[in-house]
Amino acid sequence: MDIVQLVEQAGPYLTAAVGAYGVAVFTRAESAAVDATANLGWRILQAVWCRRDEQGQAELEALVQDTADAPDDADAAAALRQQIKRALREDAELLAELARLLPSAGETVNVTASGARSIAAKTIGTAITGDNTTIRP
Template sequence: MDVEIVQLVGQAGPAVTAAVGAYGAAVLTRAQDAAAGATVSLGQRILQLVWRHRDEAGQAELERVLGEAADEQDDTYSTAVLSRLLRQALQDDPALREELAAVLPAPAPGTVNVTASGERSIAAQHIGTAITGDGHTAPRP
């Protein structure tokens, strides 16, 4: 897979997931809410961009997938479905890749983006041992 597509999906994925989580399938038609967070607004703009690059059948399919992702209780599953949708759209449409790259903020050199999603999630760039969960006891060194 094209490295550019992987990078674009990595940058756009969290925003798209946040937007679908906030608005569901209505994210495509909802007027931009002034109170919406920056991430949700970015995700909304990305999905509307993908929407505009599709024909009627593609738009209907996008609505269906967004509705399913919004109804899903598993954030990991929703993130995977939405990332797959973005990858496919970007693979099929070089013009969409250019437009999406223009919408996304350019990462600063050396910047690492780490996203944690879901209840009790953790995110770290460098970590020794991370143990999560109720009732777990780690052996002491």
């Protein structure tokens, strides 16, 4: 997948994550209370942030803060996307990882979950519902 295309496709997810989490996107866990779009943006930003050195992390945090402070500022959002493009150019593994996270072009996923403790996911690692559940390694 082309870097420019990937970042364009990721844009709405990044915007949703920054709107939902702000700069806390780097310090908090994915939230079940936040919609799937924001959570995918959270995963994208986490993946980029975790692969940056300390200076790169600080730069990314500053850009996320700028974007969160001015959600209607197209320049702030563009600067954030530019930083992500730079990270992707430097790290082919990261590019492949983010390409796997994003839905394929034209792919539509409709998921419905209803009822107490219902869950729905396109992909999932571990999902546990119920009372008194014990997880052992």
